[in-house]
Amino acid sequence: MTGMLLTGNAAVARGARLARVDYVPAFPITPQTEIIEALAGWIESGDMLGRWVTLESEHAMLTAAGAAAATGVRVFTATSSQGLLYAMEMLYTVAGWRAPFVLANVSRGLATPITLEPDHNDILAARDCGFLQIHCATCQEVLDNLPIAYRVAEDPRVRLPVIVNLDGFYLSFTREPVVLPEPQEVDAFLPPFEARDIRFRASQPESQAVAVLGGGPYSYFRYETHLAARNGLQVYAEAGAEWGERFGRVYDVLDLYRSEDAEICFVMIGSFATKAMAAVDALRAAGRRVGLVRPRLLRPFPAEALRQALVGKRGVAVVDQNLSFGFGGVLHGELCSALYGLADAPILLSFIGGLGGRDIAQSELFEMARLAAAADRGEAPPPRLLYTQEELREVRKLQTLAHAERNRLEDPGS
Amino acid sequence: MSETRFHSVKDLPSARLLGTGTPMCAGCGGLQALHQIYNLLGGRSVFVNAAGCMTLLSVYPFTPFRGSWLYTAMASAPAGAQGVRDALDILIAQGRMPPEEDLQVVALTGDGSAYGMGLSATSGAIERELDFLYIVYDNEGYGNTGQQTSPATPHGARTATCRGPGGFAGEKKDLFAIWCAHKPAYAATLVGAEPLDLARKVETALSIKGPRLLLALAPCPTGWDFDPRHTVEIGKLAVKTGLWPLKEYREGRVVHTKPPMRRVPVERYLETQGRFRHLFEPTRRDDRIAEIQARVDAYWEAVAP
Ligand SMILES: Cc1ncc(C[n+]2csc(CCOP(=O)(O)OP(=O)(O)O)c2C)c(N)n1
Ligand code: SF4
Numbered sequence: 001m002t003g004m005l006l007t008g009n010a011a012v013a014r015g016a017r018l019a020r021v022d023y024v025p026a027f028p029i030t031p032q033t034e035i036i037e038a039l040a041g042w043i044e045s046g047d048m049l050g051r052w053v054t055l056e057s058e059h060a061m062l063t064a065a066g067a068a069a070a071t072g073v074r075v076f077t078a079t080s081s082q083g084l085l086y087a088m089e090m091l092y093t094v095a096g097w098r099a100p101f102v103l104a105n106v107s108r109g110l111a112t113p114i115t116l117e118p119d120h121n122d123i124l125a126a127r128d129c130g131f132l133q134i135h136c137a138t139c140q141e142v143l144d145n146l147p148i149a150y151r152v153a154e155d156p157r158v159r160l161p162v163i164v165n166l167d168g169f170y171l172s173f174t175r176e177p178v179v180l181p182e183p184q185e186v187d188a189f190l191p192p193f194e195a196r197d198i199r200f201r202a203s204q205p206e207s208q209a210v211a212v213l214g215g216g217p218y219s220y221f222r223y224e225t226h227l228a229a230r231n232g233l234q235v236y237a238e239a240g241a242e243w244g245e246r247f248g249r250v251y252d253v254l255d256l257y258r259s260e261d262a263e264i265c266f267v268m269i270g271s272f273a274t275k276a277m278a279a280v281d282a283l284r285a286a287g288r289r290v291g292l293v294r295p296r297l298l299r300p301f302p303a304e305a306l307r308q309a310l311v312g313k314r315g316v317a318v319v320d321q322n323l324s325f326g327f328g329g330v331l332h333g334e335l336c337s338a339l340y341g342l343a344d345a346p347i348l349l350s351f352i353g354g355l356g357g358r359d360i361a362q363s364e365l366f367e368m369a370r371l372a373a374a375a376d377r378g379e380a381p382p383p384r385l386l387y388t389q390e391e392l393r394e395v396r397k398l399q400t401l402a403h404a405e406r407n408r409l410e411d412p413g414s
Numbered sequence: 415m416s417e418t419r420f421h422s423v424k425d426l427p428s429a430r431l432l433g434t435g436t437p438m439c440a441g442c443g444g445l446q447a448l449h450q451i452y453n454l455l456g457g458r459s460v461f462v463n464a465a466g467c468m469t470l471l472s473v474y475p476f477t478p479f480r481g482s483w484l485y486t487a488m489a490s491a492p493a494g495a496q497g498v499r500d501a502l503d504i505l506i507a508q509g510r511m512p513p514e515e516d517l518q519v520v521a522l523t524g525d526g527s528a529y530g531m532g533l534s535a536t537s538g539a540i541e542r543e544l545d546f547l548y549i550v551y552d553n554e555g556y557g558n559t560g561q562q563t564s565p566a567t568p569h570g571a572r573t574a575t576c577r578g579p580g581g582f583a584g585e586k587k588d589l590f591a592i593w594c595a596h597k598p599a600y601a602a603t604l605v606g607a608e609p610l611d612l613a614r615k616v617e618t619a620l621s622i623k624g625p626r627l628l629l630a631l632a633p634c635p636t637g638w639d640f641d642p643r644h645t646v647e648i649g650k651l652a653v654k655t656g657l658w659p660l661k662e663y664r665e666g667r668v669v670h671t672k673p674p675m676r677r678v679p680v681e682r683y684l685e686t687q688g689r690f691r692h693l694f695e696p697t698r699r700d701d702r703i704a705e706i707q708a709r710v711d712a713y714w715e716a717v718a719p
Contacts, residue, residue: 022501022504022508023497023500023501023504025496025497025500051500051503051504053496053500053542055493055496055538056493056534056535056537056538057534057535057538059487059489059490059493059535060489060490060492060493060496060534060535060538061493063486063487063490063493063494063496063497063535064493064494064496064497064500065497066494066497067462067484067486067493067494067495067496067497067498067501068497068498068500068501068504069497069501070484070497070498071497071498071501071502071505072501072505072510072511073500073501073504073505075497089487089489090486090487090490093486093487097484200460200482200484200498200502200517201511201515201517202457202458202481202514202515202516202517203515205457205479205480205481205482206482206483207472207477207479207482207483207484208482208483208484208485209484209485209486210472210473210474210475210477210483210485211469211470211472211473211474211485212473212474213473213474217474217475
């Protein structure tokens with residue numbers, strides 16, 4: 001094992017290389033480009049075996065990725081934001097093929113307005129397509145979860161594609177110390193891909209994804225996929241535990257940080273959770289019993305684990321880096337459904353923050369914890385957007401300036 | 415084509431490889447062409463299909479194909495072919511699959527997909543010199559959804575979205591020329607009603623590697639509004655009137671394989687189909703018919719040696 005300073009993107013690329021992927025169909029998008037450039041470079045120089053192809057869109061890229069996985073090779077690809085949405089039809093399609101491969105998504109806010117910076121609306125738009133979703137908080141977690149994701153995807157109990165998600169900029173371009181496992185040790189963890197029943201061969205004709213007539217066969221396939229996705233919880237936990245035995249870093253469906261004896265918990269996904277960990281430490285130092293519960297998997301949804309972690313808490317602050325318009329935070333809604341009807345369910349407060357890369361300040365996390373502690377049982381307040389008067393004034397100022405500028409241009413005499 | 419093994423219709427395969435009993439319409443010209451192509455292609459193939467009429471050839475858990483099948487989506491069958499071809503190449507190169515297990519990778523789409531939504535994926539696949547065969551059955555409309563206007567609809571045809579007295583005001587897009595502009599390994603137009611010409615082209619296509627187009631006019635009783643028993647006659651008329659030039663592109667040259675010696679007037683073709691009835695009833699539109707004739711004449715004048 002060697003240590004290196006790696007960006008989140010480089011960690012993805014290293015992880016894919018350690019997984020000995022055979023095929024990388026690609027299409028560029030910020031902030032994902034560093035991943036595909038690194039892999040292209042290694043394949044070009046011969047440092048990595050594998051075939052590289054640039055497709056003409058993400059729709060085509062996902063089609064090629066799924067088709068190659070269905071033919072029996074190990075496939076990796078990566079995208080972000082608009083690219084993920086452009087491929088949305090094919091996310092559903094290739095998951096329906098039960099094609100096991102890994103897609104890294106570098107989260108980025110969605111247009112419009114167009115932005116380069118991150119939030120989670122892109123990845124949550126892909127919530128129901130049949131891909132499993134692993135959400136990472138650190139560069140190390142990103143790297144380790146690439147081989148783990150292949151184990152889960154290729155497990156006969158699952159046989160579904162997996163998305164490994166990391167935040168654009170906050171992880172994609174942040175260098176962190178990362179321990180690199182030895183390739184042979186990863187080989188022992190991740191055996192070569194055996195496509196078994198879904199591959200195409202002259203001697204073994206196969207029909208994949210043929211049309212169905214009527215809801216009966218359709219329901220059959222959908223339900224099979226649902227059950228397979230649910231198996232993902234167990235398979236991930238097993239693979240994450242085995243990774244822990246081999247490399248000393250255990251991964252479970254939830255990351256629990258000082259939450260066992262906590263009265264108040266933050267629930268959030270992705271790299272911003274590391275800010276919540278710092279807030280937890282500060283609040284603990286001030287004598288407050290606060291913790292963090294971070295789901296690593298969103299699909300399958302670790303509902304039972306979340307119940308165990310949260311029932312009996314006094315208050316829970318759910319921080320969503322997404323906004324489902326006219327509803328609120330997606331994660332908050334999912335947690336509500338997981339805890340519904342339980343006698344000792346905590347009150348869930350919903351906060352929407354970190355949209356388009358907006359920071360979530362420590363002071364805001366402290367305030368969320370204070371509100372969660374003070375929350376009146378039984379009455380759930382509406383979701384709150386983390387947005388300050390200061391930020392509003394800033395936007396108004398820009399609008400006024402732009403307006404004045406335009407008037408000046410239209411009337412050069414004044 | 416001097417080395418062809420097809421000298422007369424007697425040389426054409428007599429065994430039918432594609433199973434019967436599909437839910438295609440009676441008299442489907444697309445299925446007719448596909449039958450003939452499949453007889454030569456055979457089961458050592460994998461069809462990557464885009465949404466369209468032919469998607470219903472295989473309905474779970476049945477299939478008429480001896481070989482393999484993968485449904486993709488309307489826009490991306492060529493990209494699916496890319497993934498399958500690349501994966502087969504990787505498996506063979508790594509010794510994980512013996513070369514005898516290799517497959518001919520085939521994209522199968524309708525015209526709406528090929529001329530329109532899937533064109534970006536097609537262009538990409540040709541540009542990457544993908545080794546695949548692309549079969550298009552051109553029924554000149556979005557057939558599966560009820561024959562709406564597609565980028566392949568000919569001028570003047572009535573469709574589900576062009577019901578007015580003039581029919582479709584635009585022009586049929588020239589997919590063959592678009593392919594040729596990409597310098598593919600091979601491109602050919604064909605029609606099931608001319609089986610000998612079709613067989614020779616399939617034979618040629620199968621002897622070459624790279625991007626290869628088989629563009630089959632597909633008389634469509636349902637969408638074009640004619641009695642299914644006229645499929646062959648209409649297919650032949652399309653060629654004889656010069657409306658559907660049979661040609662092939664190879665090594666930078668386009669050759670007409672069956673130029674109509676004395677072209678039959680286009681109205682003989684138009685009057686066979688309900689989609690052109692408004693050109694004859696309630697009043698005969700000589701101006702419109704002449705317009706269509708002029709386009710055909712101009713085409714053949716331009717290609718005349
Ligand atoms: C993205 C997308 N949009 C629309 C459709 C609906 N659709 C299914 S088949 C079809 C018509 C396809 O036309 P064509 O490619 O000419 O094939 P044909 O139906 O004539 O066989 C359409 C529009 C679809 N399947 N996917
Ligand atoms: S609608 Fe036309 S092309 Fe489609 S199956 Fe029927 S006859 Fe064939």
